[in-house]
Amino acid sequence: xxxxxxxxxxxxxxxxxxxxxxxxxxxxxxxxxxxxxxxxxxxxxxxxxxxxxxxxxxxxxxxxxxxxxxxxxxxxxxxxxxxxxxxxxxxxxxxxxxxxxxxxxxxxxxxxxxxxxxxxxxxxxxxxxxxxxxxxxxxxxxxxxxxxxxxxxxxxxxxxxxxxxxxxxxxxxxxxxx
Amino acid sequence: xxxxxxxxxxxxxxxxxxxxxxxxxxxxxxxxxxxxxxxxxxxxxxxxxxxxxxxxxxxxxxxxxxxxxxxxxxxxxxxxxxxxxxxxxxxxxxxxxxxxxxxxxxxxxxxxxxxxxxxxxxxxxxxxxxxxxxxxxxxxxxxxxxxxxxxxxxxxxxxxxxxxx
Amino acid sequence: xxxxxxxxxxxxxxxxxxxxxxxxxxxxxxxxxxxxxxxxxxxxxxxxxxxxxxxxxxxxxxxxxxxxxxxxxxxxxxxxxxxxxxxxxxxxxxxxxxxxxxxxxxxxxxxxxxxxxxxxxxxxxxxxxxxxxxxxxxxxxxxxxxxxxxxxxxxx
Numbered sequence: 001x002x003x004x005x006x007x008x009x010x011x012x013x014x015x016x017x018x019x020x021x022x023x024x025x026x027x028x029x030x031x032x033x034x035x036x037x038x039x040x041x042x043x044x045x046x047x048x049x050x051x052x053x054x055x056x057x058x059x060x061x062x063x064x065x066x067x068x069x070x071x072x073x074x075x076x077x078x079x080x081x082x083x084x085x086x087x088x089x090x091x092x093x094x095x096x097x098x099x100x101x102x103x104x105x106x107x108x109x110x111x112x113x114x115x116x117x118x119x120x121x122x123x124x125x126x127x128x129x130x131x132x133x134x135x136x137x138x139x140x141x142x143x144x145x146x147x148x149x150x151x152x153x154x155x156x157x158x159x160x161x162x163x164x165x166x167x168x169x170x171x172x173x174x175x176x177x178x
Numbered sequence: 179x180x181x182x183x184x185x186x187x188x189x190x191x192x193x194x195x196x197x198x199x200x201x202x203x204x205x206x207x208x209x210x211x212x213x214x215x216x217x218x219x220x221x222x223x224x225x226x227x228x229x230x231x232x233x234x235x236x237x238x239x240x241x242x243x244x245x246x247x248x249x250x251x252x253x254x255x256x257x258x259x260x261x262x263x264x265x266x267x268x269x270x271x272x273x274x275x276x277x278x279x280x281x282x283x284x285x286x287x288x289x290x291x292x293x294x295x296x297x298x299x300x301x302x303x304x305x306x307x308x309x310x311x312x313x314x315x316x317x318x319x320x321x322x323x324x325x326x327x328x329x330x331x332x333x334x335x336x337x338x339x340x341x342x343x
Numbered sequence: 344x345x346x347x348x349x350x351x352x353x354x355x356x357x358x359x360x361x362x363x364x365x366x367x368x369x370x371x372x373x374x375x376x377x378x379x380x381x382x383x384x385x386x387x388x389x390x391x392x393x394x395x396x397x398x399x400x401x402x403x404x405x406x407x408x409x410x411x412x413x414x415x416x417x418x419x420x421x422x423x424x425x426x427x428x429x430x431x432x433x434x435x436x437x438x439x440x441x442x443x444x445x446x447x448x449x450x451x452x453x454x455x456x457x458x459x460x461x462x463x464x465x466x467x468x469x470x471x472x473x474x475x476x477x478x479x480x481x482x483x484x485x486x487x488x489x490x491x492x493x494x495x496x497x498x499x
Binding site for chain 3 (some may be wrong): 022025026029030031038048050051060062
Binding site (some may be wrong): 181185186189193195196197199200201202203204205206207208209211212213214216217219220222223225227228229230231232233234235236237238239240241242243244246247249250251252253254255256257258259262271275276277278279280281282285296299301302305306310311312313314315316317318328334337338340 | 345346347351355356357358359361362363366367368369370371372373375377378379381383384385386388389391392393394395396397399400401402403404405406407408412413414415416417418419420422423424430437438439440441442443445448451454466467469470473476477478480481482483484486496499
């Protein structure tokens with residue numbers, strides 16, 4: 001009888017991720033058979049702990065663990081894609097999990113929804129461009145910009161213009177900023 | 179010191195594949211499950227396995243095991259290779275036998291036969307041939323009388339040889 | 344068919360650590376409890392006759408086919424399907440081995456093609472139902488709850 005021991009707190013230990021080529025899995029799993037036997041372990045407690053661990057390990061070899069990891073990874077990708085770019089996903093089925101659109105090999109900087117993070121940054125950029133510089137953007141077309149109006153006010157003050165008009169222009173600028 | 183049930187009994191289903199090699203599938207059931215119940219289940223499981231396997235199901239067995247939780251100390255010098263052989267007549271005119279390993283010298287005659295008049299031997303014979311004990315031969319026939327009882331020695335297997343030789 | 348006699352083994356251990364069994368037979372129509380009672384009595388009668396100590400007792404019922412059986416295909420014993428069963432507290436708490444498994448039970452596409460067992464296969468479902476209906480468990484008497492997966496292994 002072998003004298004191998006296996007602690008009852010094995011679940012508290014870290015796990016190491018190993019990739020096993022598919023053709024090798026039948027042999028790796030089959031070799032675990034010896035650990036399923038009472039004679040491999042020193043005591044009945046070692047047998048019970050070792051059996052629990054080795055059967056879970058064998059069960060993981062061809063499905064559950066890596067699939068779960070990949071699904072979580074893909075879910076995280078979709079979360080970021082939605083949050084950053086506004087891409088909308090739909091779940092077609094849960095078992096097996098099918099989500100559309102599929103994850104593409106690469107993405108562009110296209111903003112799919114203005115409520116996404118980049119969409120909102122884009123809106124701010126356009127707003128600043130339009131209000132300050134008077135640039136006509138896809139979202140904002142108010143003219144003239146604040147910069148141009150201030151320049152006109154400064155030019156008017158230099159020629160001794162009526163202050164009433166100046167004040168009116170300043171109020172117009174204030175409205176642009178409201 | 180007591181024989182304690184293992185947590186489960188074992189259903190062992192035996193196979194033979196096309197090359198003639200033999201193997202088995204072992205399933206476990208709670209120890210207190212009746213054998214008749216397990217046999218009914220075994221029939222259903224075997225039928226399902228037959229549909230899934232290229233091998234032929236060659237038979238199955240159901241085993242209930244008990245283990246001694248605190249074994250006593252064997253007599254110094256005892257060896258299982260020294261056998262007490264007991265040959266019995268059965269009620270269909272055939273015979274059956276069993277052995278007692280490391281038979282004690284106190285029940286032996288000088289010739290190596292077992293003293294049938296010894297009180298312990300007489301008690302054994304009375305119990306085995308009486309209806310109170312259920313034992314029979316391999317074909318199910320009742321045991322009716324002791325025919326022969328004698329000492330013999332079997333050769334040791336390699337595993338039985340002393341490890342410090 | 345059930346053999347007429349169950350096998351009863353009383354296992355003894357000598358001073359060197361070697362073991363040997365006294366093998367007797369009992370009618371297989373009897374329940375374990377009845378055979379066990381007689382085995383206990385027999386052990387008590389044998390103990391003063393041996394220098395060994397009793398370490399185990401086994402009662403074994405044996406079924407044999409009533410006519411010769413022939414393998415239905417060419418897959419060898421080591422071509423094995425292993426089904427994993429969940430128990431309370433674990434996705435894989437026990438397993439059942441199917442030797443010389445037929446290749447039709449594996450999924451045919453995806454990364455598991457030819458290796459992962461299709462749990463929707465009718466014959467697999469029938470086996471799983473038979474195992475669960477029978478109340479089968481792992482070696483520690485923890486009952487199986489459901490099948491959780493299965494795949495090809497190379498083992499005896």
